Amino acid sequence: MPRIAKDIYADNPVAHCWTSALSPKKRFCNVCRKRWDNRNNSEWYCEICEYYAHADCVEFALANCKEIDAYVPGKQLSLVTYEHHWREGNLPNSAKCGYCKKTCWSSECLSGYRCEWCGVCCHAGCKQYIPKECNFGPLEPIFLPPHAVSVPRTEVPIEAIIGIKEPEKKETTRTRTVSDEISMVELSKCLESEDRETPVINKTEKIREKEDKDEEVIKVYDGDLSFKRKVFRTVTVSRLASTEHILNTVLEAFHISRNAAAFYLTDAYSEDEARLTDPSPVMSLFRKEGRRPAIYLRFKDRDNTIGEVRIYSGKLQANKSYCHATVDDKTTVNDLIKKALFEFGLENAHFSNYRLCEVLLDRGVTERVLEQNEQPWKIMKHVGRESIYRMHLMRFYLQLKQDPHGTSVALFVGNLPKNISERNYENFLTVILGKESKFCSIGPIYYEFGSLVITFDDSKKAVSAFHKLREEKYDNRSLLVMLLPSIEPSMIPPSTKPLLVFVNVQSGGCQGLELITRFRKVLNPYQVFNLVNGGPLPGLYVFRHIKDYRILVCGGDGTVGWVLQCLDNVGQDSECSSPPCGIVPLGTGNDLARVLRWGSGYNGNGNILSLLRGVIDAEEIRLDRWTVMLYPEESQEPPSTSNSGATTPASDENKSGVLVMNNYFGIGLDADLCLSFHNARKENPQKFQSRLGNKQMYFRMGLRRMIAGASSYEQLQRYIRLEVDNKPIELPELAGIIVLNILSWGSGANPWGHDKEEQFASPNHYDGMLEVVGISGIVHLGQIQSGLRSGIRIAQGGHVKIHLNIKTPIQIDGEPTRFGPGEIVILKSALKATMLKKNKGKHQLPAPSLGNINGEENRKTIDES
Numbered sequence: 001m002p003r004i005a006k007d008i009y010a011d012n013p014v015a016h017c018w019t020s021a022l023s024p025k026k027r028f029c030n031v032c033r034k035r036w037d038n039r040n041n042s043e044w045y046c047e048i049c050e051y052y053a054h055a056d057c058v059e060f061a062l063a064n065c066k067e068i069d070a071y072v073p074g075k076q077l078s079l080v081t082y083e084h085h086w087r088e089g090n091l092p093n094s095a096k097c098g099y100c101k102k103t104c105w106s107s108e109c110l111s112g113y114r115c116e117w118c119g120v121c122c123h124a125g126c127k128q129y130i131p132k133e134c135n136f137g138p139l140e141p142i143f144l145p146p147h148a149v150s151v152p153r154t155e156v157p158i159e160a161i162i163g164i165k166e167p168e169k170k171e172t173t174r175t176r177t178v179s180d181e182i183s184m185v186e187l188s189k190c191l192e193s194e195d196r197e198t199p200v201i202n203k204t205e206k207i208r209e210k211e212d213k214d215e216e217v218i219k220v221y222d223g224d225l226s227f228k229r230k231v232f233r234t235v236t237v238s239r240l241a242s243t244e245h246i247l248n249t250v251l252e253a254f255h256i257s258r259n260a261a262a263f264y265l266t267d268a269y270s271e272d273e274a275r276l277t278d279p280s281p282v283m284s285l286f287r288k289e290g291r292r293p294a295i296y297l298r299f300k301d302r303d304n305t306i307g308e309v310r311i312y313s314g315k316l317q318a319n320k321s322y323c324h325a326t327v328d329d330k331t332t333v334n335d336l337i338k339k340a341l342f343e344f345g346l347e348n349a350h351f352s353n354y355r356l357c358e359v360l361l362d363r364g365v366t367e368r369v370l371e372q373n374e375q376p377w378k379i380m381k382h383v384g385r386e387s388i389y390r391m392h393l394m395r396f397y398l399q400l401k402q403d404p405h406g407t408s409v410a411l412f413v414g415n416l417p418k419n420i421s422e423r424n425y426e427n428f429l430t431v432i433l434g435k436e437s438k439f440c441s442i443g444p445i446y447y448e449f450g451s452l453v454i455t456f457d458d459s460k461k462a463v464s465a466f467h468k469l470r471e472e473k474y475d476n477r478s479l480l481v482m483l484l485p486s487i488e489p490s491m492i493p494p495s496t497k498p499l500l501v502f503v504n505v506q507s508g509g510c511q512g513l514e515l516i517t518r519f520r521k522v523l524n525p526y527q528v529f530n531l532v533n534g535g536p537l538p539g540l541y542v543f544r545h546i547k548d549y550r551i552l553v554c555g556g557d558g559t560v561g562w563v564l565q566c567l568d569n570v571g572q573d574s575e576c577s578s579p580p581c582g583i584v585p586l587g588t589g590n591d592l593a594r595v596l597r598w599g600s601g602y603n604g605n606g607n608i609l610s611l612l613r614g615v616i617d618a619e620e621i622r623l624d625r626w627t628v629m630l631y632p633e634e635s636q637e638p639p640s641t642s643n644s645g646a647t648t649p650a651s652d653e654n655k656s657g658v659l660v661m662n663n664y665f666g667i668g669l670d671a672d673l674c675l676s677f678h679n680a681r682k683e684n685p686q687k688f689q690s691r692l693g694n695k696q697m698y699f700r701m702g703l704r705r706m707i708a709g710a711s712s713y714e715q716l717q718r719y720i721r722l723e724v725d726n727k728p729i730e731l732p733e734l735a736g737i738i739v740l741n742i743l744s745w746g747s748g749a750n751p752w753g754h755d756k757e758e759q760f761a762s763p764n765h766y767d768g769m770l771e772v773v774g775i776s777g778i779v780h781l782g783q784i785q786s787g788l789r790s791g792i793r794i795a796q797g798g799h800v801k802i803h804l805n806i807k808t809p810i811q812i813d814g815e816p817t818r819f820g821p822g823e824i825v826i827l828k829s830a831l832k833a834t835m836l837k838k839n840k841g842k843h844q845l846p847a848p849s850l851g852n853i854n855g856e857e858n859r860k861t862i863d864e865s
Contacts, residue, residue, distance in 0.1 A: 011312055011321040012070075013063040013395070015157070015364040016046035017164050027090050028110040031057035047164055047520055049116045052090060059389075060255050063361045066116055068158075068524050069485060071150035072315050077491050080147045084115035084134045091121055099126035119522070119609075138609065141616050142499035142550065144527040148491035152409045154459050156466060156483050157364075162525045163482065163533040214239055216282050219294040220250050221268055223387040232294070243281045250297050256392045262304060263388070268294035299384040299391065305329055307377055311340045311356075314397045318344035327377040333370045340398045355401050361393040409462035410455050411439075412541065413469060414480035414534045418450040425452060432472050437465040444541070444573055449566075451537055453484070480534050485526050489545050489575075497548050499615060500539050500579070501528045502563055504555030507586035511604050515554050515584065518608045531559065536566040544574040550836065551579050552615055554602075556587015561662050561813050564625070568660075568831050580620045582836035584611065589814060591663055591744035595765060596621070597838035600748055618836035622766040624741055626661040627829040628812055632822035660829060663813045664745050667802065667824075668716045668736030669775055671809035675816035714777055719805040724772060725797035732792060736775040739800055739826060741765055746785045751775075753790025760796050768798050768828060800826040 020043075027036035027045075031053050036043050045052045049065045066085050089110030097104040097112075098120040104112040105121075114121045118137030122130050136143045151161065158164075216239050219232040226232060233253045237246050247260050256263075265276040269286040273296065276284075285293035305328055312322045323343035325336055337351045358368045358379065370376070376396060384391035416425065426442060433439070438461070439454040446452060456462035462483070469481040492498060501519050505512035519528045529539035543549055553563050560583060571577035585593035585601050594600055598614075666674065717731035742765045743750050751773040755762050763771050773791035775781050783789040804820035811817075 012067055012314060013359070013361050013365050014065040014067050015063050016051055016061060016065045017048050017159050017162075018044045018058065019047050019164070020044060026107065027052045029054050029057050030062075030088065030090075030110070031060045033089075033110045047517055048525055049085070050087060050090065050521060063365050066146075068146050068526055069149040069151040070146040070315075071148060071486075071488055071491060072317065073150075075147075075317065077147075077493065080145075080491070082117065082134045082136070082146075083132050084120070084130070085117050086113045086127065087116050088113055088124075095121040097122045097126050099123075099129045116521075139522060139612055139616075141496060142523075142612065143496065144487070144498040144524040145492060145496070146524060148488050149524065149526050150486045150488060151483075152459050152462075153367075153403050154409065154463050154483065155367075156463060158525075160466075161483050161485060162520075162528070163530045164520075217292055218246075218282070218285070219268075219292050220253065220297060221294065222254055222297045222389050223385060225386040225390075227268065227296070234292075237282065239282045240280070241282060243276050243278050246276065246281060246295075250295075254297065254389050254392070256388065258392065262300055264298050264300060266296045266298055268296050297388050299381065299388055301381040301384065304381075307380070309336075309376055309380065309396055311336060311343075311396045311398055313340075313344050314399060316344065316346070316398060316400070318346060320344065329375060329378055331375060331377055332372065333374050333376060334372045336376055336396065337398065344398070353401055355399050357397045357399055359395040359397055360390060361395070367397075403459065408455055408457060408486075409459050410453050410484045410486075410541075411462060411466060411469070412451065412453050412480075412482040412484055412534055412538045414449070414451040414537075415474060415477045416450040416452065416479065417474060419447050429454065429469075433465050433468055437461050437468060439465065444570070446537055446566075446569060448569075449535065449537065451480075451534060453541060482534060482538055484538060484542055487526075487542060487546060489547065492546065497550050498527055498543070498546060499523065499550050499552055499612070500543050501552045502531050502536055502539060502554065502559070503528065504531045504553075504559045504586065506532065507555040507559060511586055511602060512554060514604060515586075515602070522608060522612070531555070531562075536563045537570070540566060540570045540574065543576075544570065547575045549576060549579050550615065551581040552584060553581055554584040554586055556585070557589055557592050557663055557813055558587065558815065560592055561660070564662065564831075564833050565660060567833075578832045578834045580618075580834040580836045582615045582618055582838075589747045591746075591748065592623075592742060592835075594744045594748050595742045596835055597840065614838050615836060618838050621835050621837045623662065623833040623835045624766055624768060625829040625831050625833050626665075626741060626770070626826050627831075628659045628661050628665060629825045629827075630657055630659070630819055630822065631825070632819070659812055660831065661741065661812050661826065662833070663740075663742050665739040665824075665826060666736065666811045667720075667804075668734070668808060669778065669781060670736045670738060670746070671811040671816055672736075673781075674811045674814060675809045675818070678816050716808070719808070721803040722772070722794070723801040724795040725799050726801075727797075729772075729795050731794065732774060733776065734774040734792065735777050736781070737794070737802070738773045738775065738791065740771040740773060743771075749785045749787065751784050751791035752793065760793060763796070769796055770798065770800055770826065771796050772800065798828055802826075 027043075028034065029036050029043075030051050034054075036052050036054065043052065043054055044058055046065055048068070051061060051065065053061045089106075089112060091105035091112045091114055093105055093107070095105040095112060095114065096102065099122055102123075104123045104126075106112065112121060112123060113127050115134055115137075117134045120130065120137065136145070215236050217234055217236050220235055221227040221232050233250075235246070235249045235253050237249055241249075243265065244260070247263060247265055250265065251258075251260060251263065265281070266273045267276065267284075267286050269288055269291075274286075276295065282293075285295070287293055306326065307328075308324055308326055310322050310324055313320065320343075323340060325339045325343075327336070333356045334351065337354050337356055340356075341347055341349055341351060341354065356370045356376075358370055358376075360366045360368075360383075370379075380391055380394060383394055413429070416428065420428075422442065422445060425445060429442075430438065440457045441455045442452060444453060454465075456465065466481055466483055469479050472479045501523065503512050503516040503519065505516060516528060516530055526542070529536070551563065553560050555562075560581065563581065567578065583590075583593040583596060583598045585598055587601075590599075590601055714735045715733065716736065717734050720731065720737070722729040722731055722737070738745060738751050740752060740763070743752055743763060745751055752763060752771045760771075761767070761769065763769060772794040774794050775784070775791055780789065780791075784791055802824040804822055804824065807818055807820040809816055810819045810824070
């Protein structure tokens with residue numbers, strides 16, 4: 001049976017973020033300590049702290065997840081210290097003890113410890129020698145400290161705040177009956193222990209054979225509520241067992257560590273619920289045909305007129321974390337508050353400014369504010385009548401009535417109509433919320449994205465609005481609603497530059513989903529944002545008051561452009577207008593990532609710690625950005641933009657407007673291929689789920705063009721006039737033109753080629769110059785992409801003007817459309833972008849004991865080139 005801890009919860013219990021387990025790795029349940037087998041998809045784990053549990057063990061899981069929002073108003077940064085958050089077992093096979101330096105993992109049992117903050121591992125016996133204070137390990141320079149994050153007191157779960165998809169509710173979270181004769185626990189144990197090809201009926205027969213021996217399997221209900229729900233635990237005892245032995249076995253099964261003298265057992269099937277007594281309690285149990293005997297675990301509420309409760313100070317600045325108070329049936333909440341204030345050294349504070357909360361740790365963490373005349377001891381006994389286990393997990397917390405984190409609660413609302421006035425946005429939301437949930441302020445408003453932030457001065461109103469807005473739709477899309485945390489910049493150490501992580505989970509197949517889970521484990525989940533939930537705007541709003549931070553974008557070139565465009569929109573409202581951006585390449589081309597040395601594509605096998613160390617050591621570098629202005633000969637509507645901030649395809653319509661280019665601009669043949677690929681992916685998105693498959697599809701399209709023969713773009717120079725720096729350029733015969741800002745195009749090709757002509761300067765992405773290259777045909781295009789040839793160098797300059805006489809495909813950073821006749825002007829943009837360029841060479845990693853965060857084997861050096 002599981003061991004029972006003396007004090008099983010931390011001072012501030014934190015609910016886990018449960019999700020269904022899909023990993024095939026061998027793990028052990030942190031509750032029952034038995035092997036964790038997910039072959040039946042009946043195992044869960046916490047996405048934040050790696051707590052593993054069987055489905056029927058979840059209700060007994062300790063609510064001791066990492067506290068990721070621990071801001072305490074008024075507490076100075078110099079007084080903040082953090083202890084290790086230890087998690088037992090399930091260590092990687094490379095884990096080395098941080099004290100004795102020996103291997104501390106095991107594949108046979110739940111053993112060893114690891115800190116979920118810094119990653120240091122150790123043996124159980126060596127843990128006492130590890131320094132108690134945790135410094136967040138090698139990721140401290142980019143780690144958002146929990147004591148800088150504040151979340152107002154609301155009933156909104158953490159999953160909804162950080163954007164984790166809640167798992168489907170499973171009835172197996174508690175042990176339910178199969179036929180009210182054999183519990184699911186016994187059946188699943190039998191299924192695990194025996195050959196799976198044996199019919200289930202044989203397994204049930206073996207269970208009955210066990211019952212025919214000298215042992216009896218008994219169902220145990222811990223109260224009226226569990227009996228009503230038909231939820232029970234089973235215990236196996238000798239048929240000659242005494243009442244005391246059965247009681248101790250039952251308490252152990254429910255993980256209850258109180259004195260056994262406070263409890264008794266009754267027969268659940270007898271008419272008057274007879275109490276179990278010696279000498280033969282098992283044999284005297286009432287039996288129903290086809291059912292096992294059942295008993296109740298009861299609390300001696302009539303005999304226990306006086307008891308003891310524990311009151312916690314929570315986030316109050318008290319002299320101790322909890323105190324004990326003796327209570328009886330007449331003790332009121334007011335009496336307890338006065339006692340607690342004296343014990344916590346707050347006797348000078350007036351009790352009317354405080355409140356007492358009832359906290360239940362069953363199936364998460366739920367909180368209820370008690371009325372001043374309620375009687376806590378009677379409440380506990382009433383809860384014990386319904387469920388002894390709930391009573392065991394019940395706590396009382398002393399809190400200030402006024403939320404110390406402030407009354408301001410911000411909600412991000414997306415999927416609203418775009419580009420309407422502020423008054424129209426207010427009216428739209430007021431109709432949904434009504435006067436009872438009216439917000440106190442609105443803004444900032446991101447008009448072109450149809451998103452905004454509304455602020456409430458009352459948390460109850462904010463929660464009510466949160467639920468109302470989530471039920472509404474606009475244009476057949478549900479409104480996106482997020483409750484946003486707050487960050488206190490003064491609580492961030494001067495040496496720390498927090499990393500804001502954006503992950504496009506739709507990029508790179510399933511790699512985005514895998515990455516966001518891994519980042520949430522090693523960083524503070526409040527610094528990791530899923531771009532599916534509102535794009536970059538919620539994260540940029542949360543970080544708006546931080547003067548110095550970095551951004552890591554996990555996605556393709558389009559995702560990077562999307563983030564940079566959102567930075568342009570919020571820069572004037574933020575302390576840091578141009579934070580440096582690093583890239584984890586998940587897209588198909590990843591040309592900007594290649595230039596900045598982040599690689600051609602994330603393969604999913606890299607050490608996440610090494611990747612983040614690369615972000616810490618990267619150098620800041622400028623990226624030129626360019627404004628592309630489209631002037632059609634006839635006035636047209638402004639261009640629409642996709643969620644990546646670039647033009648959306650519209651194969652038969654002219655476009656006009658102002659767009660931003662980061663990588664390259666194409667016209668003619670390469671843009672036509674890009675448009676064909678884009679339209680094919682739009683029609684059948686399920687066929688374009690992998691990076692390799694996308695490249696193969698692109699290759700096949702080009703091959704078909706080659707077989708088809710002459711292209712309609714082979715005489716493109718007849719229909720184009722080109723000016724560079726106000727000088728007309730004579731064009732050779734060509735089928736396409738590429739204007740380059742970076743020396744990578746088409747998944748790593750370099751159309752400009754290596755330096756060989758003295759008439760052109762050596763190019764880079766921060767020299768204020770563009771390179772204009774020509775393509776003669778489809779064969780030439782294929783040769784450029786394969787690295788056999790370079791393009792036709794045409795010109796180099798800081799201002800490019802192209803006049804089109806025909807309608808032709810164009811593309812900006814891989815986003816295609818059709819344009820013409822008309823004029824295209826490309827000139828240097830006033831918008832700035834600071835990027836992170838990965839340093840070449842080898843970087844020393846921290847000591848092996850600290851490098852086990854991700855479970856990969858440590859290496860003394862990592863080749864970052």
